[in-house]
Amino acid sequence: MDPGYLLQQTINFLTIGAIYALIALGYTMVYGIIELINFAHGDVFMVGSFVTLTVLTTLGGTLGFDGAISNPLLLAVVLIVTFLVAMAVMGIVGVLIERFAYRPLRNAPRLAPLITAIGMSFILQNVVQVIWGPSPVIVPQIIDVHAAIRIGDASIRYLSLFIIALAVVLMIALQVFVRQTRLGRAMRSTAIDREAAMLMGVDINTTIALTFFIGSALAGAAGVVQGLYFGNTVFTIGFQAGLKAFTAAVLGGIGNTTGAALGGFLIGFIEVASTVVGFSRWSEAIVFSILVLVLVFRPTGILGQQLAERA
Amino acid sequence: MSERPAGVRDRLGGLVPPRLRDALGRLPERHQSLTVVIGMAIATTILPLVVLFPPFNGFGTQNDFIDGFATAGVFVLLAMGLNVVVGLAGLLDLGYAAFFAIGAYTYAYGASPFSGLQIPFWPMLIVGAFVAAVFGILLGAPTLRLRGDYLAIVTLGFGEIVPVVFLNADKYTNGTNGIGGVYQPELPGVGNFGFGHPLPYYLTVAAIVTIAMILLYRLQDSRLGRAWMAVREDELAAASMGINTVTTKLLAFAIGASTSGLGGVFYASKLSIVSPDQFGFVVSFTVLAMVVLGGMGNIWGVAAGAFVIYEIQSQGLKQLNSFMQGLNVPPFHLGPLTVDLASINFLNYQFLLYGLALVAMMLLRPEGLFPSRRRRAELHDAADAGAANEELVQA
Numbered sequence: 001m002d003p004g005y006l007l008q009q010t011i012n013f014l015t016i017g018a019i020y021a022l023i024a025l026g027y028t029m030v031y032g033i034i035e036l037i038n039f040a041h042g043d044v045f046m047v048g049s050f051v052t053l054t055v056l057t058t059l060g061g062t063l064g065f066d067g068a069i070s071n072p073l074l075l076a077v078v079l080i081v082t083f084l085v086a087m088a089v090m091g092i093v094g095v096l097i098e099r100f101a102y103r104p105l106r107n108a109p110r111l112a113p114l115i116t117a118i119g120m121s122f123i124l125q126n127v128v129q130v131i132w133g134p135s136p137v138i139v140p141q142i143i144d145v146h147a148a149i150r151i152g153d154a155s156i157r158y159l160s161l162f163i164i165a166l167a168v169v170l171m172i173a174l175q176v177f178v179r180q181t182r183l184g185r186a187m188r189s190t191a192i193d194r195e196a197a198m199l200m201g202v203d204i205n206t207t208i209a210l211t212f213f214i215g216s217a218l219a220g221a222a223g224v225v226q227g228l229y230f231g232n233t234v235f236t237i238g239f240q241a242g243l244k245a246f247t248a249a250v251l252g253g254i255g256n257t258t259g260a261a262l263g264g265f266l267i268g269f270i271e272v273a274s275t276v277v278g279f280s281r282w283s284e285a286i287v288f289s290i291l292v293l294v295l296v297f298r299p300t301g302i303l304g305q306q307l308a309e310r311a
Numbered sequence: 312m313s314e315r316p317a318g319v320r321d322r323l324g325g326l327v328p329p330r331l332r333d334a335l336g337r338l339p340e341r342h343q344s345l346t347v348v349i350g351m352a353i354a355t356t357i358l359p360l361v362v363l364f365p366p367f368n369g370f371g372t373q374n375d376f377i378d379g380f381a382t383a384g385v386f387v388l389l390a391m392g393l394n395v396v397v398g399l400a401g402l403l404d405l406g407y408a409a410f411f412a413i414g415a416y417t418y419a420y421g422a423s424p425f426s427g428l429q430i431p432f433w434p435m436l437i438v439g440a441f442v443a444a445v446f447g448i449l450l451g452a453p454t455l456r457l458r459g460d461y462l463a464i465v466t467l468g469f470g471e472i473v474p475v476v477f478l479n480a481d482k483y484t485n486g487t488n489g490i491g492g493v494y495q496p497e498l499p500g501v502g503n504f505g506f507g508h509p510l511p512y513y514l515t516v517a518a519i520v521t522i523a524m525i526l527l528y529r530l531q532d533s534r535l536g537r538a539w540m541a542v543r544e545d546e547l548a549a550a551s552m553g554i555n556t557v558t559t560k561l562l563a564f565a566i567g568a569s570t571s572g573l574g575g576v577f578y579a580s581k582l583s584i585v586s587p588d589q590f591g592f593v594v595s596f597t598v599l600a601m602v603v604l605g606g607m608g609n610i611w612g613v614a615a616g617a618f619v620i621y622e623i624q625s626q627g628l629k630q631l632n633s634f635m636q637g638l639n640v641p642p643f644h645l646g647p648l649t650v651d652l653a654s655i656n657f658l659n660y661q662f663l664l665y666g667l668a669l670v671a672m673m674l675l676r677p678e679g680l681f682p683s684r685r686r687r688a689e690l691h692d693a694a695d696a697g698a699a700n701e702e703l704v705q706a
Contacts, residue, residue, distance in 0.1 A: 037460045039467075101670050112673045114403050114463055115603060119669030122596060126663035239592065243471060246464055281479050288468040295461055296453040 004153030009272055015160040015229060017268020018167035022222035023245035024252070024260035025174065026094075026215030032255035033191045033211045034106070036113050040097055040120035042242015044216045047124055048090045048223020049139065049233040050132050055082045056140045056227065068144035078142055086224045087217035094216025095209050103205070121238070128235040136234035139227035163225050170221060171261050174214070178257065187211055191255070240284070244271075247291040253301030262302060343532075344525045350611075351521040355514070370630055378509035381581060383621040384516030385574045389594075390601040390617035391520075391527055391610060392570025397599070398607035399531060400563035401543030402455075403463040406470020407598055410568040412590035413446050414439035414575020416477060419490040419585040432496035436519070436576050443572025444565040451564035455557055470595050474587040489586025493579050504580070512581050519577065520614070523570060527610050530566070539563055540608075593662070597624075600665040603672055606679025615681060628657040 023045050030038045059078055060066050069075040101116040143162060148155035178184040186207045189197040198204050226233060226241075248267040252259025267287060274283040294301060361367060362376040370376075389411060396404045417439040421430040430438075454465045477484045484490065495504045496515070504511045530536050538559045541549035550556050579585045597620070605616020635655065642651035672679065 035460075037464055039463075101674075104674055108673075108677070109401070110460065111397070111401055111403055112677055114460060115599070116670045116673045118405065118596065118599065119666045119673070122662050122666030123670070126660070126666060130659065130663070240471075243464075243468055247468075250461075250464075281475075284475055285472050288472050291468055292453060292465055295457055295465065299457060299461070 002153065004151065007151065008154040008156070009276055011154075011156050011160045011164075013268040013272035014164050014265060015268070016271060017265035018163050019222050019225050019229070019264075020241070020245045020248045020267045021261045021264025022167055022170065022218045022225070023241060024248040024264045025171070025257055026219045027242075027246050027249040028252070028254055028257060028260040029187075029211050029215045031249070032257075033187060033208055034102070036102060036117065037246065038097075038102075038215075039114070039117040039242070040101075040124060041215070041219060042240075042245065043121045043124035043238035044090055044094055044097075045219040045222050045226070045241055045245075046233070046235060046238030047093060047128055048086050048220035049226040049237065050128055050223075050235075051086045051089050051220065052082055052224045052227040053132070053137060053139045053233060055085050056142060060140055065140070065142065067140055067142070068147075069142045070144075075142060082142075083221060083224055086220040088220075090220025090223065091213040091217035094212040094219075097216075098209055098212040103208075121242075125235050125238065132235070134235065136232050138232055139230075141228060141231040143228055145231070159229060163229060166221070166225070170218060171257075174218070174257060177214075183207070183210060244284075244287055247287055247294075249301075250291060250299075251294050251301055253303040256301070256303045259301055259303035343528055347525050347528060348521060351517060351524065355517040359513070370626060374507075374509060377513045379622070379625055381509050381512040381516050382578075382625075383618050384513070384520055385578045385581075386598065386601065386621045387520050387614045387617045388516075388523060388574035388577075389571055389598045390605065390613045391523060392567045392574070393598050393602050394567075394605075394607065394610060394613040395527065395530075395539070395570070396563050396567035397602055398609070398613065399536065399539040399543065400560055401539075402560060402563065403460070404466045404564070404567065405463050405592075405595055405599070406466035406468070406473070407567070407571060408590045408592070408594035409466075409470045409473035410443040410447060410571035411575045411578070411594060412473050412477060412585075412587075413568075414443045414572030415579035415585045415590070416484060416490070416575075417442045417572070418576040418579040419493045420483065422494040422580075423490050424492050425485055425490045429494060432494070432576075432580055436573055439576035440569040440573040443575065444569035447565045447568025448561060451561050455560045455564065467592075470592055474590050477590075478587040484587075487587065489584055489589075491584045493583045493585065495583060496580050512577075516577060519573065523573070524610060524614065527570075531610065535559065535562060596662070596665065600669055603669055604680055606681040609679065609681055612679060612681030616679070624658075624661055628661060631657045 023042065026041050026044070027038060030036060030041070056078075059081065063074065063078070065074075065078075069078060097120050101120050102113050105113045105116060141159075143159045145157065145159055147159070148157045150156075178187060186197065186202045187210065189200065189202055190204055190207045194204060197207075222241075223233075226237070244267050245264065248263035249260045250263070251266055252261070252263030254260075270287060270290065271283050274280060274286050279286065358380055359373060359377050362371075362373055367376070389407065392410075393404060393407050396402050396407070418432075418435050420426050421428050421435050421438065422432065450466070450469050454462055457465075478486060480486075496511075497504070498511065504515075531539075538549065538554045541552065541554055542556050542559050546556055549559075582589075598617070601617040601620050602613045604620060605614070606612035632655075635657075676682075
C-alpha cells in the first residue's frame, strides 16, 4: 500500500477517533463517579450537533456567511463562539438530566436509573425531532473542507488537523483539571469512595453535577465537530455514536479518562480499517463484537486497573 | 419475615377489595391455571363485543378491531417474555426485539416462496421459540457473568446488530426488501387464515397467550422463579444460598427469548412479510415501556399494560387527533409558542410520551401501574419496604 494513502487514512481515523474519544470521556467520567451507564449521553452529543446548527445559522444570518469562512479572524471568532455556546448548553443539559432523572434514584436499585437513562435518551431524541424535524439537516461547514496540505499523493485537510488538535487540547485540559485542581481532587475522591469523600467535606452533589457538566460539555464539543466535519446531522446519530463511544470507553478501561481517549482512537481505527478492507457494511457488527470480546476476556479494558465486579 | 408462596392474591395487588382478595387467596395453588384460562376466555370473548358499542364503534369496524387485537396479542407475548428477564430476574435487556426478529425470520425462511420451503405453521412456533432461545443462550453465556449494566449495553448492541445482519446477509434474508409472501397458517376445520378475516388469528394468539401465561405463572412459583427473584434482589446473597446465578440468569434470558421468538413466528405469519426495519430499537423500547408501566414482575400486569399501550398507540392517539380537530379550539399563545391543538399530530409524540412515562414511573411509582407486592417492596426505600413487609406478615 502506498504511503500517501496510508497517511491519509491515518488522518481519517484520527479525526473520527477524536469524535468518539470526546464522547467516550463523558461515559467514562460518569461511570467512574456514580457507576451508571448514561444511555442519554450519545443523545447529548446529538443535541450538541443541533445546537451547533442553530448557532451557525444564526451567526450566518447576521454576519452573512453560509459555508466556508475565508477571513481567518472571523473564522476564529465564530469557532470560539460556537464551541463555547454548544459546550455550555450541553453542560447545562447534562446537569439537568442528572438533577431530575438520576439524583433522585441514587440509592434505588440499579435497574431504576438505567431505565430513566433510556427514557431520557428517547426524550432528547423526540424533542429534537419536534424542534428540528425528522430529516437529516445540513450544517454550514465553516472551515473549508477542500483546503488541504499536499504531501505526495495524500491531501491532509486543515479541518482534520484542527479537529485532532482540538481534541488533544481538550483532553490535556481535562487531565490537568482532574489531576491538578481542587475540584478535580474532589471528583477523584468521590469516585473512589463517596461516603469517605463526604466525610472529608466534599460536596457530593456539586461534584457529581460538575462531572456531568464536563462530560456533557465534551459531548457538546464532539457535536460541533460532527457539524464541521460531516456537514450534516439527524436526530438518530446519537444512538450509534453513543454505542461506539461506550465501546471505546470499555475498551480503554471504563472509569479511566486516558483509556477512553485511547479507546476512541482505536475504535476510529477499526472503523476506518474495516472500510478500507471493504467491510464497511459490517463495521458496526465488528465494533460490537469487540465490545463483547473485551467484556468477556478483559472487562477492565486496556488501561483499567480496578477489577470489574463479576458477582 | 415468613415468605408465602406467591399466590393469586399476591398478584391482584391493591386493585381488589380486601375481602375478595382473601377469598381468592384461599384458592389452592392448583386452581391458578384454571383462573388464567377462565380470565383469558372472558377477556377474549368480551373484547370483540365491547367494540360494537359507542364510543368504540365509531372508530372502526369490528373486523379492524379484531385485527388490531391480534397484533396487540403479539406485544402481550413480548411483554410477558421481557418481564421474565427484567421483572423477575432483574436484568435489563435493551435488545429484546432481536429475538422477535429471529423468530419472525425463522418462520419466514421456513415457510415462504423465497426459500422454497413450506413447513407448517404449528411446528414452526416451537422451532422459532427454540431458535430464539438458542440465540439468547449464545448471547447470554459470555455476558451474563458481567454485572447488570454491562449486560444492558451488550443487549443494546445485539438488538442493533441483528437487523443489520438481516439487512446485509441478503442471500438468506433478501436484504432490504425482506421476505414477502410468507405462508399463512392452516388449520383443519378453519382452512387458511387470511387478511380479510382476522378472527382465526385473534383466537390463535389468545390461545398462545393463555398457554404462555400459565407456563410463566407456574415458572414464577417454581424453584427457578424463586431463584430469579433472589438473584434480582441480592445476587451475592443468592449465590451464597447455593443458587447458580449464571445458570439462573441464563434460563431467564432463554425463556424470555423463546417467548419473543414465539411472538415473532406469529407476527411473521400474520403480516406475511418480514423486513429488517420492523425490528429496530423502537420495538425493544416499546416493549420495555409496556413492562415498566404495567408493573415489572407482575405477569398479568404487564400483559394488561402491553395491551393498553398497544391500543393507545394504534387507536387512542389517532382518535385523540380527530377529537382535537373536532373541538375547534382556536390557536392560542403559550409564552412564545403558538399552540394549535387541531394541527398537532399526537402520533409524532408517541415516543416522547414513552420516554416521559418511563422517567416519571421510575421516579414516582417504580412498581408500575399494576404492581406485584414483592416488587413494590423492593423498589421503594428501605422504610417503605419495611412497612410493606409488615403488611405481608400481618396479612
